[in-house]
Amino acid sequence: MAKEKALLQMIDVVRDFKQGGEVVHALKKTNLSIMAGQLVAIIGPSGSGKSTFLTIAGGLQLPTSGVVLIEKTDITNMNSKQLSDIRLNRIGFILQSSNLVPFLSVDQQLELRSRAVGQSVNKVSRDKIFQELGIESLRSKYPSELSGGERQRVAIAKAIYGDPNIILADEPTASLDTKKAFEVVEIIARQAKDHKKAVIMVTHDERLIKYCDVVYVMKDGILSLKK
Amino acid sequence: MKDSQSLSAAVIKDSNVSRLPESLSFQTIDDYIFTLPGYGAQVATFGTMIGFLIFISSFILAIFIYILTTQKKNIFGILKAEGIPNRYISRSVQSQVILLATTGMLIGLGLTVLSGLGFGDKLPFMIQPVFFLIISSLFLICAAIGGIASVRVVTKIDPVGAIG
Ligand SMILES: Nc1ncnc2c1ncn2[C@@H]1O[C@H](COP(=O)(O)OP(=O)(O)OP(=O)(O)O)[C@@H](O)[C@H]1O
Numbered sequence: 222m223a224k225e226k227a228l229l230q231m232i233d234v235v236r237d238f239k240q241g242g243e244v245v246h247a248l249k250k251t252n253l254s255i256m257a258g259q260l261v262a263i264i265g266p267s268g269s270g271k272s273t274f275l276t277i278a279g280g281l282q283l284p285t286s287g288v289v290l291i292e293k294t295d296i297t298n299m300n301s302k303q304l305s306d307i308r309l310n311r312i313g314f315i316l317q318s319s320n321l322v323p324f325l326s327v328d329q330q331l332e333l334r335s336r337a338v339g340q341s342v343n344k345v346s347r348d349k350i351f352q353e354l355g356i357e358s359l360r361s362k363y364p365s366e367l368s369g370g371e372r373q374r375v376a377i378a379k380a381i382y383g384d385p386n387i388i389l390a391d392e393p394t395a396s397l398d399t400k401k402a403f404e405v406v407e408i409i410a411r412q413a414k415d416h417k418k419a420v421i422m423v424t425h426d427e428r429l430i431k432y433c434d435v436v437y438v439m440k441d442g443i444l445s446l447k448k
Numbered sequence: 449m450k451d452s453q454s455l456s457a458a459v460i461k462d463s464n465v466s467r468l469p470e471s472l473s474f475q476t477i478d479d480y481i482f483t484l485p486g487y488g489a490q491v492a493t494f495g496t497m498i499g500f501l502i503f504i505s506s507f508i509l510a511i512f513i514y515i516l517t518t519q520k521k522n523i524f525g526i527l528k529a530e531g532i533p534n535r536y537i538s539r540s541v542q543s544q545v546i547l548l549a550t551t552g553m554l555i556g557l558g559l560t561v562l563s564g565l566g567f568g569d570k571l572p573f574m575i576q577p578v579f580f581l582i583i584s585s586l587f588l589i590c591a592a593i594g595g596i597a598s599v600r601v602v603t604k605i606d607p608v609g610a611i612g
Pocket residue numbers: 238239240245246247265266267268269270271272273274612
């Protein structure tokens with residue numbers, strides 16, 4: 222039953238890097254399923270393999286072995302163009318450095334995605350997102366004119382504009398104070414709860430865990446459930 | 449003209465004139481000007497200067513366009529991570545290079561002609577369409593080379609770098 226709603230699955234996923242003559246086992250054998258409506262946190266020390274995990278989950282790089290299923294589609298044999306398509310349509314990224322283009326206004330950040338696929342702006346869904354995130358008044362501003370919290374909201378707007386079912390966030394609250402960090406995580410949590418997305422969030426901040434349904438700890442490339 | 453001793457040179461338009469003293473030889477006006485002391489050296493100097501100026505400008509133009517693009521490498525990396533097609537990013541870079549180079553060239557040509565008019569008779573100035581055409585094409589070709597190099601950089605960016 223539950224398996225049917227799994228939006229992201231990893232089966233025996235391993236990622237090794239060859240560095241010089243040595244092999245770095247960045248991600249050891251990993252199995253997991255993430256369901257629609259789940260907010261999953263991944264915590265762990267620096268260099269433990271969190272970003273490696275996230276980039277494999279997001280189709281940015283392929284595993285050395287194992288299978289990654291995104292909405293039941295096996296991506297492990299895809300070429301870079303097919304992976305790019307998967308990322309465009311199935312995955313929303315919220316990045317640490319806030320993934321905004323410095324010389325585009327908030328409106329244009331979203332418009333860019335529509336243009337890239339040869340469509341005009343979906344005004345209805347854009348306005349709905351802006352309203353939900355409380356950033357209607359920022360639409361004509363540029364990233365440099367926004368505060369850290371506002372920038373992260375816009376980054377979220379950008380990530381969900383294409384209506385992906387999977388959202389991946391890498392340290393989305395890294396540069397925010399506690400109050401702002403909580404606000405941003407609440408917005409991210411709502412994407413899982415209200416919109417039934419599968420959300421994975423990598424974070425150093427253990428205070429954010431209370432918003433999450435499942436918490437994994439990454440240590441030396443081994444992913445395990447936090448007790 | 450009767451006294452051949454007192455005539456050392458004559459400028460004439462018709463080479464059929466035959467009543468000049470035998471001691472004088474014929475030379476075209478252009479050939480003669482080149483025998484003026486320093487003239488040949490001056491032309492060579494200016495020619496080399498202008499040539500190098502054009503060459504260096506085209507080179508800088510290509511480098512400038514290349515740097516302009518590679519500076520945005522991080523942004524392109526993020527866009528690629530988000531799944532924005534390579535084709536779209538490359539095309540945007542290309543069309544921006546063409547727009548930039550063409551606009552720059554037109555402004556340059558306009559200013560050249562304007563300053564030529566402004567100087568009037570004070571400075572020797574001549575519009576040479578062929579020369580202008582060659583320089584303009586050279587600039588466009590160099591911009592295109594910079595553009596092609598930029599597109600190669602964009603295509604090679606690894607989107608994994610956007611997450612780290
Ligand atoms: N492209 C690569 N080539 C070689 N080694 C790599 C590569 N990417 C990651 N690694 C190694 O894999 C391990 C895990 O790196 P990863 O970036 O996933 O850690 P992280 O948990 O995200 O760390 P941080 O919290 O600092 O971001 C590290 O030892 C790193 O050096």
